Amino acid sequence: MTGDQRKIFVTSALPYANGSIHIGHLLEAIQTDIWVRFQKIRGHDCLYLCADDAHGTPIMLSAEQEGVTPETLIARVHAEHQRDYAGFEIGFDNFYTTHSRENREFAETIYTRLNEKGYIKRRTIKQFYDPVKEMFLPDRFIRGECPFCRAQEQYGDSCEACNRTYAPTDLVNPVSSVSGATPIEKESEHYFFNLPEFESVLQDWIRAGRLQPEVANKLDEWFEAGLKEWDISRDTPYFGFEIPGAPGKYFYVWVDAPMGYFASLKNLLDREGLDVAAFIAADSAAEMYHFIGKDIMYFHTLFWPAVLHGSNHRMPTNVFVHGFLTVDGQKMSKSRGTFINARTYLDHLDPEYLRYYFAAKSGGGVDDIDLNLNDFQQRVNADLVGKVVNIASRCAGFINKRFAGQLGAVVHDEGLLEEFVAAGESIAASCEAREYAKAMRGIMALADRANQYIDRHKPWVIAKEDGRDDELQNICSTALNLFRILIIYLKPVLPGLAENSEAFLDIQPLSWDDLSAPLLNHRIKKFKPLLARVEKDKIDAVIEDSKENLLIN
RNA sequence: GGCUAUGUAGCUCAGUUGGUUAGAGCGCAGCAUUCAUAAUGCUGAAGUCGGUGGUUCAAGUCCACCCAUAGCCA
Numbered sequence: 001m002t003g004d005q006r007k008i009f010v011t012s013a014l015p016y017a018n019g020s021i022h023i024g025h026l027l028e029a030i031q032t033d034i035w036v037r038f039q040k041i042r043g044h045d046c047l048y049l050c051a052d053d054a055h056g057t058p059i060m061l062s063a064e065q066e067g068v069t070p071e072t073l074i075a076r077v078h079a080e081h082q083r084d085y086a087g088f089e090i091g092f093d094n095f096y097t098t099h100s101r102e103n104r105e106f107a108e109t110i111y112t113r114l115n116e117k118g119y120i121k122r123r124t125i126k127q128f129y130d131p132v133k134e135m136f137l138p139d140r141f142i143r144g145e146c147p148f149c150r151a152q153e154q155y156g157d158s159c160e161a162c163n164r165t166y167a168p169t170d171l172v173n174p175v176s177s178v179s180g181a182t183p184i185e186k187e188s189e190h191y192f193f194n195l196p197e198f199e200s201v202l203q204d205w206i207r208a209g210r211l212q213p214e215v216a217n218k219l220d221e222w223f224e225a226g227l228k229e230w231d232i233s234r235d236t237p238y239f240g241f242e243i244p245g246a247p248g249k250y251f252y253v254w255v256d257a258p259m260g261y262f263a264s265l266k267n268l269l270d271r272e273g274l275d276v277a278a279f280i281a282a283d284s285a286a287e288m289y290h291f292i293g294k295d296i297m298y299f300h301t302l303f304w305p306a307v308l309h310g311s312n313h314r315m316p317t318n319v320f321v322h323g324f325l326t327v328d329g330q331k332m333s334k335s336r337g338t339f340i341n342a343r344t345y346l347d348h349l350d351p352e353y354l355r356y357y358f359a360a361k362s363g364g365g366v367d368d369i370d371l372n373l374n375d376f377q378q379r380v381n382a383d384l385v386g387k388v389v390n391i392a393s394r395c396a397g398f399i400n401k402r403f404a405g406q407l408g409a410v411v412h413d414e415g416l417l418e419e420f421v422a423a424g425e426s427i428a429a430s431c432e433a434r435e436y437a438k439a440m441r442g443i444m445a446l447a448d449r450a451n452q453y454i455d456r457h458k459p460w461v462i463a464k465e466d467g468r469d470d471e472l473q474n475i476c477s478t479a480l481n482l483f484r485i486l487i488i489y490l491k492p493v494l495p496g497l498a499e500n501s502e503a504f505l506d507i508q509p510l511s512w513d514d515l516s517a518p519l520l521n522h523r524i525k526k527f528k529p530l531l532a533r534v535e536k537d538k539i540d541a542v543i544e545d546s547k548e549n550l551l552i553n
Numbered sequence: 554g555g556c557u558a559u560g561u562a563g564c565u566c567a568g569u570u571g572g573u574u575a576g577a578g579c580g581c582a583g584c585a586u587u588c589a590u591a592a593u594g595c596u597g598a599a600g601u602c603g604g605u606g607g608u609u610c611a612a613g614u615c616c617a618c619c620c621a622u623a624g625c626c627a
Contacts, residue, residue: 148554158626164554165626195627218557218625225556228627254627294558294624303627323558324623331623360578361566367559368623375565378579386592394589437566444578451593460588476588529590 007286008046009279010036011261013296014053014098017074018062021084021342023354024325024332027369029090030358031322031434032291037091037492038431042512047093049264050085052078054099055240056253057138061178063239070239074099084342088351089495096264098256103263107241107256113311114193121192121229128156128168129186132179136188136235137168141178144171191233191243198306199227205305205315214366215321219301230303258304261290280313287317294321294366320434323368337543344545348538352496352531353380356440359493364434373543377534383440384497387447388490389530391454391483392504395476396527398459407522408474416453417478420446420485421515427489428512436493443489450482480505481518488515500530 012032015025032048039046054074063073074097082095097103114120128137142156147170151161156168168174169185176183206219231252233243238250266276279286292300297319305315324331327338345354357376360383361369399405411417423446430439454475462472484501488510491498502509506525 162554214558221556221625222627225626230627298625298627326623329622363566365559366557366624370565372565375579379565381590381592382579385590390589390592392589393592397588441567441577448594454588455586455594458586458588460586463588527589531590533590 006039006044006046007278008039008044008289009265009286010039010046010048010289011264011291012048012050013290013292014051014257014260015081016056016058017052017054017077017081017097018059019077021081022332023327023340023342023345023371026088026090026342026354027325027358028291028293028322029085030088030355031320031362031436033090034355034359034436034492035289035291035431035434037495038428041488041491041510042428047265047268048091049094049096049261049268050092051094051096051098051100051103051260051264052081053253053257053260054078054097055238055251055256057141057234057238060237060239071099084346087346088342089355091495094264094268096260096267098260098263100260100263100267102266102270103256103260104241106259106262106266107251108244110259110307110311110313111251111255112244114307117310119194119197119310120232121194122189123192124187124189125231126169126185126187128174128176128183130176130179130181131184132181133176135178135237136186137176137178137183139168141176142168142171142174142183143177144174147172188235189249190231191246191249192229193232193303193307195230195302195306196227198309199223201309202227202302202306205309206301210318211301212321212364212366215297215301215319218297222298222302227302254299254303255307258290258299258307282312282314284314286314288314290316290319292319292321294323297321320364321366322362323366326368326370328372329370335547337545337547340542340546345542347545348541349534350496350532352384352494353534355493356380356384359436360440362434362436363438364436373539377536377539380534383444383447384494384531385533387444387451388483388486389497391447391450391479391486392501392530393527394454395459395479395483396504396524398463398472398476399480399524400526402463402469403473405523405525406473407480407519407524408470408477409521410470410474411481411518411520412457412471412474412478413453416449417481417485417518419449420482424485424489424512424515431492439489440493443486446482446489447486450479450486453482454479477520480524484510484519485515488512497531500528504528504530 010032012029015021036046036048052074059070059073063070066073078097128142130137139156143153145152146154146159146161147166148164149159149162151159154160156171158165174183206216232255233249234252236248240250240253241256243249243251262280265279269276278284290300300319308315332339357380360379423442427439427442457475459472459475462468484505487498487501491510498510504525504527
């Protein structure tokens with residue numbers, strides 16, 4: 001650990017304000033939160049921003065269906081999202097909304113700059129229109145027969161049966177899913193962002209950045225196919241920000257969504273009397289990272305960097321792409337009860353289990369991650385309760401009962417303790433690279449070493465022999481110090497376990513700097529179970545409740 | 554349909570630029586132990602590395618095709 005303090009800001013993708021947070025969202029939020037907590041515990045200045053993505057047609061229509069204003073809807077969902085994330089110990093520095101004053105300012109100034117530089121073009125296009133509802137229809141609100149395989153009830157952009165894509169006008173017998181009317185084609189003037197003009201800038205950015213190889217490969221494909229202009233406007237009625245100087249035209253939700261990262265940051269910094277420019281100006285020295293799912297790469301690796309560059313802002317330092325979550329090897333399914341909402345999980349299970357399990361399976365790549373429920377239970381119990389917490393559990397009794405909670409004065413095995421401290425380097429490197437699975441394997445290998453150490457010295461035998469009190473005390477104290485080091489390493493993943501452990505050891509919050517200073521001659525508290533085991537019936541209850549939610553909705 | 558990925562022991566995953574008998578954890582079996590939330594330690598069984606062909610002295614690792622899965626096609 002050096003004195004070079006980095007200035008970093010990090011985001012998770014904005015959840016859409018039209019539904020609940022589910023474990024798929026949490027995969028990303030947990031991966032991000034672990035990284036942020038890791039940076040903080042290492043002494044860096046790191047901010048974690050997120051917000052609700054509150055605009056677009058689906059939200060407008062949902063609000064209408066409920067008979068409330070979109071503002072009412074998104075305020076309710078915002079509160080719910082905040083609560084759910086907090087339940088999983090996601091430590092946002094700010095969780096804001098794209099429907100905010102700050103975001104409107106960003107959208108307007110960025111657009112105005114792009115327009116002044118000639119990056120915005122206008123063109124009239126033909127689009128499906130619902131004559132009953134009197135609105136243009138997004139592709140997913142048009143349904144019909146697939147032109148290729150003739151499957152019924154397919155969306156306007158692609159067929160779920162044969163997986164092919166097409167234009168909504170190709171659908172056979174199209175129907176508006178808003179009103180049931182047959183849509184008609186209608187002309188409208190749209191605004192386009194001239195993405196192709198940024199090709200060389202983006203190529204440079206990609207070469208300079210350190211994108212994951214899979215991501216770079218995908219980008220190559222898009223470059224080879226040729227970049228296309230991006231339609232950034234939508235016609236009224238639309239819930240969003242109106243485009244300056246264009247009455248009745250609104251920014252497409254994906255235009256102002258990433259700007260929401262900045263809005264959230266600005267909202268936070270304004271409260272603290274700090275200037276957002278230090279983070280977002282073209283010459284900013286701060287690092288900026290986006291954690292996103294593989295489905296929204298295009299927006300974050302092409303549109304967003306181009307928009308930033310075109311409007312005189314800095315570009316992202318990197319974009320970290322992860323895969324999707326499957327449950328027991330399959331897509332999350334409402335009927336199987338594996339479409340698990342954050343709230344449903346929290347009703348029965350400790351968030352730390354999921355945090356650990358996701359960490360144990362995150363390799364830093366774009367492959368999908370499977371939540372295997374059986375493996376989940378066994379892995380969490382074996383690793384966290386059986387290995388890590390057990391170290392404290394099996395030594396604390398001796399210290400408490402025989403030495404009134406007082407730790408020994410001498411480290412019984414200096415070499416082992418040094419080995420634990422030294423392992424921090426590679427664990428930190430893995431965390432930095434988001435290879436949490438590797439980090440967890442390293443930590444569990446240390447936990448094995450600690451248990452072997454206890455087995456080798458058999459405190460329960462020494463305890464029965466006269467005149468060996470110092471030895472007993474020092475062995476148990478050493479093991480507890482090994483445990484303390486493991487807790488430092490696990491703290492970004494398991495803040496709750498860390499907090500319980502700090503209370504048990506009766507110490508201040510641990511940080512990476514505490515590694516090399518062992519606890520000696522120190523009085524600890526009575527040991528209480530630091531983490532309960534995962535019970536099978538609780539997992540079953542989550543699945544059952546997830547099925548029930550299906551019936552209610 | 555095109556593209557980018559993924560497919561390794563029952564389960565979840567590692568496998569660097571191709572090179573001796575393919576690794577780990579969980580689970581399982583046996584033994585030991587009883588300090589600990591039936592936790593721990595030791596030993597062991599278990600894989601024709603998705604399939605078929607090919608390149609090579611040598612391929613889980615390279616090439617072609619095929620199959621399955623995920624995402625993207627703005």
